[in-house]
Each structure stands twice: as C-alpha cells, then as structure tokens.
Amino acid sequence: MPVDRERVEQFLFREAQLMDEHRFDEWLALWSEPALYWVPSNRDDLDPAREVSLIYDDWVRLQLRIARLKSGFAHAQEPRSRMRRLISNIEIEDVGDWEIVTHSNFLLAELRRGKQDLFAGRTTHRLRPENGSFKLISKKVLLVNNDEPIDNLTFLI
Amino acid sequence: MLSRNGLDYESLVKEDRVHISVYTNPAIFTDEMDKIFHRGWVYVGHRGEIPNPGDFRLKRIGRQPVIMVRDQQGEVHLLLNRCRHRGATVCQREQGNTRSFRCMYHGWTYLLNGDLGGVPSMDGYGEGFKREDLGLVKVPRVGEHRGFIFASLSPAGIALDAHLGRAKEEIDLFAGMSNADEVEVVSGVHKYSYQGNWKLAAENSMDGYHPSIVHASFAQALMDKITHVPTPEQQRVDRNFAAFRGNAKDLGNGHVMLDYRMRIYDPLNGDPAPEVRAVTPEGEARLNNLDRRFGADRAANMLREGGTHTFIFPNLILIGVQMRVLQPLSVDRTEVCLYPTLLKWLAPEVNAIRLRSHEAFFGSASFGGPDDSEIFERVQDGCAVELEPWQLMSRGLHRERHEDGMIVGDLSDETTQRGIWRQWKKIMMQGEVAARSMRKRGAGAVAIKRG
Numbered sequence: 100m101p102v103d104r105e106r107v108e109q110f111l112f113r114e115a116q117l118m119d120e121h122r123f124d125e126w127l128a129l130w131s132e133p134a135l136y137w138v139p140s141n142r143d144d145l146d147p148a149r150e151v152s153l154i155y156d157d158w159v160r161l162q163l164r165i166a167r168l169k170s171g172f173a174h175a176q177e178p179r180s181r182m183r184r185l186i187s188n189i190e191i192e193d194v195g196d197w198e199i200v201t202h203s204n205f206l207l208a209e210l211r212r213g214k215q216d217l218f219a220g221r222t223t224h225r226l227r228p229e230n231g232s233f234k235l236i237s238k239k240v241l242l243v244n245n246d247e248p249i250d251n252l253t254f255l256i
Numbered sequence: 257m258l259s260r261n262g263l264d265y266e267s268l269v270k271e272d273r274v275h276i277s278v279y280t281n282p283a284i285f286t287d288e289m290d291k292i293f294h295r296g297w298v299y300v301g302h303r304g305e306i307p308n309p310g311d312f313r314l315k316r317i318g319r320q321p322v323i324m325v326r327d328q329q330g331e332v333h334l335l336l337n338r339c340r341h342r343g344a345t346v347c348q349r350e351q352g353n354t355r356s357f358r359c360m361y362h363g364w365t366y367l368l369n370g371d372l373g374g375v376p377s378m379d380g381y382g383e384g385f386k387r388e389d390l391g392l393v394k395v396p397r398v399g400e401h402r403g404f405i406f407a408s409l410s411p412a413g414i415a416l417d418a419h420l421g422r423a424k425e426e427i428d429l430f431a432g433m434s435n436a437d438e439v440e441v442v443s444g445v446h447k448y449s450y451q452g453n454w455k456l457a458a459e460n461s462m463d464g465y466h467p468s469i470v471h472a473s474f475a476q477a478l479m480d481k482i483t484h485v486p487t488p489e490q491q492r493v494d495r496n497f498a499a500f501r502g503n504a505k506d507l508g509n510g511h512v513m514l515d516y517r518m519r520i521y522d523p524l525n526g527d528p529a530p531e532v533r534a535v536t537p538e539g540e541a542r543l544n545n546l547d548r549r550f551g552a553d554r555a556a557n558m559l560r561e562g563g564t565h566t567f568i569f570p571n572l573i574l575i576g577v578q579m580r581v582l583q584p585l586s587v588d589r590t591e592v593c594l595y596p597t598l599l600k601w602l603a604p605e606v607n608a609i610r611l612r613s614h615e616a617f618f619g620s621a622s623f624g625g626p627d628d629s630e631i632f633e634r635v636q637d638g639c640a641v642e643l644e645p646w647q648l649m650s651r652g653l654h655r656e657r658h659e660d661g662m663i664v665g666d667l668s669d670e671t672t673q674r675g676i677w678r679q680w681k682k683i684m685m686q687g688e689v690a691a692r693s694m695r696k697r698g699a700g701a702v703a704i705k706r707g
C-alpha cells in the first residue's frame with residue numbers, strides 16, 4: 100500500500116492534540132491490542148526484562164493508566180498540566196500492508212504549579228491502517244532527558 | 257537549651273509535634289548537613305552498582321561529591337571527587353568504567369585506589385613534594401553490610417554495626433538473604449526532585465496513614481485490574497488500603513519500618529504472575545529458607561514485589577524491590593533516586609516482574625510516587641503559614657507499646673515519624689565542637705548543585 104503521508108501526519112497531529120487536551124477516552128480509542136506504550140528510563144536502548152522504564156504499559160496497564168487519570172484522585176495532575184506540543188521531522192517507514200512505522204520528533208511545553216518545563220524527544224509509532232485512518236499498536240518515546248531527574252511525567256507523552 | 261547558632265532544638269521538636277522551621281530554616285539545613293550527613297553514617301551505594309573492576313559511580317555524602325569505585329582486586333573505594341592540585345573534579349560522568357581518573361586541568365592522574373600516579377612535568381616540584389601524600393582524599397570510615405556501603409566523613413564515632421542494629425535484619429530480607437554479589441543493581445535509576453524538605457520524603461516513606469487517601473487511584477487500579485484479568489491469583493490481591501493491618505515499628509537509631517503482610521505492589525499488567533523459582537543451587541537454598549520462615553505465598557510475594565518496608569536513617573529507604581536514596585539539595589529542594597534491584601539467582605521472568613511491579617507504583621510516570629511528591633510540595637507550601645507553626649505527630653501515642661525492646665504502634669500510627677524525629681533531635685543537640693570545626697573548614701553555600 101502506498102503510504103499517504105498526509106494521513107499519517109493527520110493521525111500524529113490529532114494524537115498530539117488529544118494528549119495536550121487530556122482527552123483521555125479519545126486518545127485511548129486510537130489504540131488497539133496488543134498495545135505497548137514504552138518510555139525507557141536512563142537511556143534509549145534497553146532490555147525491559149533487565150532494566151527499568153519510566154512507562155512500560157501493556158494493554159491492561161494502559162487502560163488502568165487512563166482510568167487513574169480520569170479518577171479525580173491522581174493528585175500529581177491536580178491541578179492538571181497545561182500543554183502544547185509540536186510534532187515534526189516525521190519519517191515514514193513502509194513496513195507492509197498491515198503495519199506502518201513512523202518516527203517523529205516532538206517539543207512539548209508543559210506548565211503546572213507556576214512552573215513551565217520543556218520536554219523533547221523522538222517517538223516511534225507502529226500504526227495499523229484501519230478504515231482510512233490508523234490504529235496505534237505501539238509507541239516508544241525516547242526522551243532527551245531520560246537520564247535526568249524528571250519530577251512529574253503523569254500526563255500523556 | 258539553645259545550640260550555638262541560636263537554634264533551640266529542644267523546643268522545635270516535641271514528642272507529639274514539630275515546628276515548621278525544621279522544614280524551612282536554611283540555618284537548620286546547614287546544621288543538618290554538618291551533623292547528620294557529614295559526621296554520621298550515611299548510605300552511599302551498593303556493591304552491585306559497580307560489578308566489574310574499574311566500574312565507578314558518582315555519589316554524594318551530604319554536599320560532598322564522592323567517587324564510588326571498584327579496583328582491580330575487587331575492593332571498593334570511596335574517594336572525594338576533587339583534585340589535590342588546584343581542586344577540579346576528576347570524574348565527570350555519573351557512571352562508567354575506567355583505569356584511572358585524570359584531572360583535565362593540569363593532568364594529574366589518580367589510580368582506582370585514589371593514589372596519585374602521574375604528574376606532568378615533575379621537574380617543577382622540589383624535594384618536598386610527596387606524591388604519596390597527594391592521593392584523592394579517602395572517606396575516613398567506610399562500612400558494608402550485604403553489599404550496602406555506608407560511609408562517615410568523621411574519623412571517629414559509633415561503629416556501623418551498632419548504628420544499623422536491628423535494621424540489618426531488614427536489609428537481609430530486602431536482599432532475599434542473598435550475599436552481596438547476588439544483588440544486581442544495574443537496572444537503571446528513577447530520578448526525580450521535588451520542591452520540599454528532604455525529611456518530608458523520609459516521614460512519608462514510613463507513613464501507613466496516607467495510602468488510602470493519597471493512593472486512592474492506585475487502590476482503584478488494583479480493583480479495576482480484575483475486570484481485565486479475572487484470575488484467581490488477582491482475586492487474592494489486597495485492595496482495601498484502609499483495612500490494612502500491621503505494625504509501625506521503631507527499630508532504634510532513627511531506623512523505622514512498617515511491618516505488614518499484604519500484597520500492595522502489582523505490575524498492573526495482563527500477564528499472570530510468574531512462578532517464583534531459583535536458577536542456582538544457592539538460590540534454591542535461599543528460597544527454601546524464606547518459604548520455611550514466611551510460607552510459600554508470602555515468600556513468593558517478597559521476591560516478586562519486595563521483602564521489607566524500612567527507613568534507614570538518614571537517607572536510605574527500602575521499599576518494594578528498590579533502594580531509595582534521599583539527596584537533600586537545599587532546605588526546600590530534594591532529589592530522590594530509586595534503584596530497582598534484581599537477584600541473580602531468580603529466574604529471568606521473576607526479575608522482569610520485579611521491574612514491572614516497581615514501575616507501576618514508582619517513578620515519575622507511575623501510579624503512586626508522583627502523588628506523594630505532589631503532597632510534599634503542598635506541605636512545603638503550607639509551611640508558609642506561621643500563625644500556627646506546628647505539625648502534629650501524635651497519632652497513636654496513647655496506644656504505643658513496647659515489644660522486644662522496640663516501640664510498636666498500629667500500622668497507621670506516627671510511631672515511625674516519632675522514631676525518626678527522636679534520632680534527629682538527639683543528633684542535632686550533640687556534637688557542637690566537631691560541627692564547628694567542620695564549618696571552619698568551609699562547608700560552603702546552603703544549596704548544592706544537583707547532579
């Protein structure tokens with residue numbers, strides 16, 4: 100299948116907006132089993148069976164993460180982060196009919212409790228074409244600062 | 257009685273309350289660095305962080321930067337990270353492997369044991385130059401228990417063994433009775449900081465009163481998991497934090513623990529919990545030992561999710577599978593490092609589930625820890641209210657009991673906080689002379705650079 104770059108961009112931009120605006124259910128609806136939402140800790144390449152990650156959510160933990168964020172008891176998001184992020188440098192790897200891999204950079208401004216932080220990184224998305232758009236199968240986020248103290252990463256990245 | 261800098265610790269710390277200035281006064285912070293962190297025993301790191309000859313890690317004892325390094329013979333050295341020439345740090349990387357430490361100002365080079373090796377253009381120095389006197393300064397006292405390395409910058413004082421006392425047994429359980437080299441501490445670090453005093457994290461780590469409130473969302477996640485994974489194993493997970501039973505214990509010397517027998521940590525993922533099995537004969541023996549002492553279920557949980565819940569005064573916390581180290585940066589800023597551990601003798605899938613259990617509750621993006629940090633910042637903000645400057649620590653005072661030479665309270669009682677404060681006060685009120693001499697040598701500014 101020829102990859103339609105505009106559709107891929109639309110998907111990534113939409114995902115970014117849903118994360119920025121805490122539209123949790125809509126974000127979760129982008130996903131499909133088997134899911135892996137992965138943010139490595141300390142370095143980009145690691146063996147998750149031997150090294151710790153910041154986020155290593157399978158399908159179940161992903162559902163629970165969203166339920167927690169919606170619960171009203173996730174104090175680290177009370178007050179909530181205000182966020183806007185830019186998605187750029189999008190590269191598309193055409194893997195086959197059933198899956199597309201994309202790499203993109205992001206720059207996120209996050210404001211909470213009077214403190215504004217910048218997060219930057221590179222994300223790999225695995226997407227499955229479905230009904231003219233895509234489903235998200237896995238997402239791996241390589242944070243520039245994954246070896247530095249990160250005070251609060253309880254929003255969607 | 258006023259201490260020399262006019263701080264009246266006797267009236268700031270009462271049996272049932274503490275004054276907020278202990279969290280906000282920069283002069284008290286400076287005094288703490290001198291008396292607690294620069295004179296007493298502090299936890300530095302674990303042998304398992306530097307498994308190979310030449311491995312090093314940068315650490316800090318109070319404010320002072322220290323290199324923890326393993327030499328070719330396997331001996332661990334703690335060297336102050338400061339060139340003996342004109343004082344540049346000789347090691348810049350947080351961790352790595354090296355054959356020597358070279359100062360990149362004028363090129364003096366130090367061996368792994370700290371001895372001064374090469375000095376460029378030696379002809380510039382006369383006969384009085386004694387190379388053997390100019391090695392990196394070694395931390396005066398270093399002690400070890402099961403690979404846990406503690407240090408004191410004071411040449412004299414209580415022995416480590418006496419300082420640790422009953423806490424040693426909890427270290428043993430944390431390590432699953434493994435020997436020092438069977439504990440692996442190479443799984444990365446979770447690091448975060450918060451805008452608040454370091455003692456807020458110490459108190460909270462041993463607070464059995466807060467989980468049902470602060471961690472309501474985690475309790476809910478445990479409950480919700482069963483709708484996704486309705487297995488009998490999952491049915492057994494304890495869910496009602498408020499109904500938890502157990503004891504808060506004061507082990508002495510400021511070491512305190514929460515003693516409970518329920519499962520809390522859970523990977524919150526879809527896979528069934530792996531059977532706990534050993535892959536070495538030694539591991540088999542350790543597993544049998546724990547089975548006999550605690551029963552198979554509890555032993556398995558201890559190995560999958562953690563074997564103790566203990567604070568070792570002043571900066572080490574053992575919870576779940578992690579060693580947690582408190583690094584005070586200034587009176588209202590603290591950095592925290594979490595080191596998840598693996599056990600060499602456990603099957604790989606069990607070690608993996610240790611990491612997943614850890615990640616679910618701990619770390620900057622987890623379901624638990626960030627909510628605690630948020631509360632620390634709220635408490636620090638609350639310290640601005642001076643009209644009523646006390647924090648109550650009286651919970652359970654009326655029902656405390658003495659058992660086996662320990663003060664024991666209900667799981668949700670502030671027995672643990674009182675134990676920490678008792679030691680804090682004892683140390684802060686003593687040792688004026690030594691603290692003064694430390695200050696004369698220049699203890700520096702109040703805040704230190706992170707990292």
Ligand code: FES
Pocket residue numbers: 339340341342343344359360361362363364
């Ligand atoms: S300061 Fe280190 S060699 Fe001069």
Ligand SMILES: [Fe+2]
Pocket residue numbers: 460466467470471624628
């Ligand atoms: Fe907590």
